[in-house]
Amino acid sequence: MPSRYELANAIRVLSMDAVQKAQSGHPGAPMGMADIAEVLWNDFLQHNPANPNWNDRDRFVLSNGHGSMLVYSLLHLSGYDLPLEELKNFRQLHSKTPGHPELGYTPGVEITTGPLGQGISTAVGMALAERMLGAQFNRDGHDIVDHYTYCFMGDGCMMEGVSHETCSLAGTLGLGKLVAFWDDNGISIDGHVEGWFTDDTPKRFESYGWHVISHVDGHDPEAIKLAIEAAQAEDQKPTLICCKTTIGFGSPNKSGSHDCHGAPLGDDEVAATRKFLNWEPGPFEIPADVYAGWDAKEKGASAEKSWNEKFEAYKAAYPEDAAEYERRVIKGELPADFAAKADAFIQECHKNPQKLASRKASQNTIAAYNKLLPEMVGGSADLAGSNLTMWEGSKPVSGVNADGNYIYYGVREFGMSTIMNGMSAHGGFINYGATFLMFQQYAANAVRMSALMKLRNVFVYTHDSIGQGEDGPTHQPIEVLGTLRMTPNLNTWRPCDATETAVAWKSAIEETDRPSALVFSRQGIDTVERADDQVANIAKGGYILKDCAGTPDVILIATGSEVPVTVEAADKLSASGKKVRVVSMPSTSLFDQQDAEYRQSVLPLEVSARVAVETAHVDFWWKYVGIDGRVVGMNSFGESAKGPDLLEYFGFTVDNIVATAEELLD
Numbered sequence: 001m002p003s004r005y006e007l008a009n010a011i012r013v014l015s016m017d018a019v020q021k022a023q024s025g026h027p028g029a030p031m032g033m034a035d036i037a038e039v040l041w042n043d044f045l046q047h048n049p050a051n052p053n054w055n056d057r058d059r060f061v062l063s064n065g066h067g068s069m070l071v072y073s074l075l076h077l078s079g080y081d082l083p084l085e086e087l088k089n090f091r092q093l094h095s096k097t098p099g100h101p102e103l104g105y106t107p108g109v110e111i112t113t114g115p116l117g118q119g120i121s122t123a124v125g126m127a128l129a130e131r132m133l134g135a136q137f138n139r140d141g142h143d144i145v146d147h148y149t150y151c152f153m154g155d156g157c158m159m160e161g162v163s164h165e166t167c168s169l170a171g172t173l174g175l176g177k178l179v180a181f182w183d184d185n186g187i188s189i190d191g192h193v194e195g196w197f198t199d200d201t202p203k204r205f206e207s208y209g210w211h212v213i214s215h216v217d218g219h220d221p222e223a224i225k226l227a228i229e230a231a232q233a234e235d236q237k238p239t240l241i242c243c244k245t246t247i248g249f250g251s252p253n254k255s256g257s258h259d260c261h262g263a264p265l266g267d268d269e270v271a272a273t274r275k276f277l278n279w280e281p282g283p284f285e286i287p288a289d290v291y292a293g294w295d296a297k298e299k300g301a302s303a304e305k306s307w308n309e310k311f312e313a314y315k316a317a318y319p320e321d322a323a324e325y326e327r328r329v330i331k332g333e334l335p336a337d338f339a340a341k342a343d344a345f346i347q348e349c350h351k352n353p354q355k356l357a358s359r360k361a362s363q364n365t366i367a368a369y370n371k372l373l374p375e376m377v378g379g380s381a382d383l384a385g386s387n388l389t390m391w392e393g394s395k396p397v398s399g400v401n402a403d404g405n406y407i408y409y410g411v412r413e414f415g416m417s418t419i420m421n422g423m424s425a426h427g428g429f430i431n432y433g434a435t436f437l438m439f440q441q442y443a444a445n446a447v448r449m450s451a452l453m454k455l456r457n458v459f460v461y462t463h464d465s466i467g468q469g470e471d472g473p474t475h476q477p478i479e480v481l482g483t484l485r486m487t488p489n490l491n492t493w494r495p496c497d498a499t500e501t502a503v504a505w506k507s508a509i510e511e512t513d514r515p516s517a518l519v520f521s522r523q524g525i526d527t528v529e530r531a532d533d534q535v536a537n538i539a540k541g542g543y544i545l546k547d548c549a550g551t552p553d554v555i556l557i558a559t560g561s562e563v564p565v566t567v568e569a570a571d572k573l574s575a576s577g578k579k580v581r582v583v584s585m586p587s588t589s590l591f592d593q594q595d596a597e598y599r600q601s602v603l604p605l606e607v608s609a610r611v612a613v614e615t616a617h618v619d620f621w622w623k624y625v626g627i628d629g630r631v632v633g634m635n636s637f638g639e640s641a642k643g644p645d646l647l648e649y650f651g652f653t654v655d656n657i658v659a660t661a662e663e664l665l666d
Contacts, residue, residue: 002293004221007042008034009277010077010290012250015069016273017283018090018097020264025091025099028247028260029067032218033152033183036243039224040150040181041074041296044232048300049079052107055329055427056307058147059110059126063119064154064183065100066262072097075108077286077294082107084284103425103453111425112453115445117160118418120180123151124166125422127178127238128397128407132377133428135403137325142314144307144325148232151180155193158182158201162446165415167238171209174399176235179228183218185247191258202242211237218243252276328375329428334510338372342506345369349498350535353527358520358560359462361498363388365505366432370405373430373509377423379407380434380460381416386522387434387462413439417446417459424455430509434460436468437477437519444483450515451489457515458508463522464494465615467561467647472640482620484517491589494519494614496563497528500586503538507590519560523643526564528584541590542602546570546582553579554609554661557624559586562613562652569657578665581607585624609664613657615647630660 011034019025040060047057062071069090076082082096089095096106100114110126113119127149134145157163170178182201186193202212211234213227224243231239248260251273265273274280281287315322327333345368349361370376370393377397380389390406397404409416413435420431440447440461450457466476484492491514493504501520508516530545537543542557546567554573558566563584570580583602585591591599603610603624610629612621618633625631632651639646647653 002290004035004038006290007293008038009250009279010286010294011037011070011073012277013274013279014073014076014087014284014286016251016265016270018069018072018087020267020270021088021283022091023264025069025264026066026262027069027265028187028262029064029154029183030070030073031251031255031260032185032245032247032249033067033070034249035219035221036152036181036224036245037070037074039221040228041078042294043225044228045150046147046303047296048304049108049297050301051304052080054304054307056145056147059123059149059426061111061119061123061126061149061151062101062113063123063151063157064116065113065119068097068099068101070152071101071109072106075106077291078296079300080108088284111422112449115449116154116156117163118446118449120151120153120157121162121166121415121418122422122425123149123178123180124170124175125419126426127170127175128173128419129423129426129428130177131173131175131402132397132404133329135401137321139314139318139321142310142317144311144314148177148179151178152183153180154183155186155188155197158199159197162414162418165412166419167205167210168208169410169412169415169419170238172399173397174209174236175238178238179231179241180238181241181243183245184242185245187247187256187258187261189258189261202240205240209237211239212242213239214242216241216243218245219249250277324374332427332512335372339510341372342369342502346499346502346506346535349502350530350532353497353499353529355524355526356498357522357524358495358497358501359388359522361495361501362460362505362518362520363391364498365502367391367393368502369505369509375429376432377405377407377429378432379409379416381409381413381439382411383435384408386436387460389432389434389460409433413442414446417443417450420457421446421450421453421455424450424457425453430456430458432458432460434462436463436475437461437480438463438475440477440480440484447490447515447517448487451487454489454513455515456512458505459515459517460520461517462520464519464560465521466634466638466650467521467523467615467643469522469643469646470640473637476638477616478634478637479617481519481614481616484519485588485620489514491516491587492519493517493587494560495586496558496560496584497525499530499535500538500584504586507539521561523561525561528564528567538586539590540594540598541587541592542583542585544581544602545584546580548574548579548581550579551604552581552607553665554611555581555583555603555607556611556613556657556661557583557585557621558613559584560614562615565652565654566613566657568654569661572654572658573661578661609661611657611661611664613652615650615652628664630664632657632660
């Protein structure tokens, strides 16, 4: 049987060989963390290489994702469907070994990491999901939800602000099944970190309420093993294991230096490293006994079989709970009657129109749909009373009671969004989290990562425009909507009333392979009239709200709170003899996904006179109005005044919309 040292060296040589062959990558972290990984994966990690999606597996997150060859080596060696040829194709087009770990590319990769700090933050979400599912489904003698979340992270993750946000909350919530390993090697890209990172990290995490194990030799397997055992013994607090390591361990001339952080070692140094490690096999050659020492297929199959037996006993004792667990966690399905009941609520909104802010319409919808979906979990970044995300059945999640459906995230917009990503990747929940639209920019990279991973999240954004009023331009988003709409795999909605809001929420919940951004007003919005047969077209993202006989002279396009004033402008234009069509466009994302025939039926190419109306930056709308069209929108930041005064000042009035249309038609 190979020694632990030899097993860890397999990670080191595979990592340096792959980076050398690709002529790009980061060998330092995999080589430095190889001993920690060997102990964790061979002695503790519960997983089944033959079934990477076994739902009660432990989760492993590589937050310092630039060291991706670490996880690829681990997956290959332990028996996942990641053949050696894929390691040889590291960082090449369409390989299963991209430069950073990508969810969906590589069997066994739990989450996309790369932007530092987000891996540990999504790990917090995974650990929170485990704890909440356990509180909801475990029964005395039947712990069917019982797994750990392990996370590797480096100095860069510790410096990123989002790790402070989420690790603070993890301590408050007492996530005892979260174990993080800090690769304390003192090196970042620019060199030794003493000039820019001198935090007392153990004390910082102790202040968060974490269990901290300091001064662990990251190259001593026995010390690492004792630290993990101590972490598992503490079930009331998350644990940080501070591992002192040498970056690029095994490289005789470059270890301990930033020279091995983000560049190949070079042929001569690779050869010298092999000699230093006493590793005789050539590039990408792993001895059979080393493969045997790593192979986790038999152990993994046994672990899953044991869990299946536990679940059968649970099913016999609690058949209804087991059926619900299967629906939510194993199959990820919505209740069979959700669509019909949601459609009934949409019709109720349609039949009973009322003037209200779309954020209030959202709250009404949250209440209606939460009653249908026990897996819905909401939250807000300290703005529950403004975002209107709570309802009468909201139950807070706390450090003493995880059996809730509402998370107080505190002022942590970025952290909230990354935690949502982790919960969605874990499975078992449909997450929504809210803040003001302006503060989406704090969380923008997490939203982008959600879209990149195609995770079902519902990002709720209120106070969507200059109509927000007196708080002024710091709180009035101008450019954010355009950014959201240009993000691939993200469905962005800006509804004009309760009916469109209910449709937007239903669409977001039913959309299983992408997130949605739902954007709502602070101010009340006048009601709009629509025919019964128009309701079904709302889900297509854009539809004819008001039409004329024959081909229109001009088409007015509007979203959200600007729809009613645009309808009034259309009435005035019609009274002067113009043929006018009004298109409500609550989701350009969904409209763009429709076939050409439908899009042509709504926005016929032969009608070039088009005006778009929205309290956001004008640039986004040229794709719909064309070079001959006009946009009533924003080219500047807002001002501080009452919302109605600002809307008039910036030209969102009937008269200005009419004048703009008439200018086109003259």
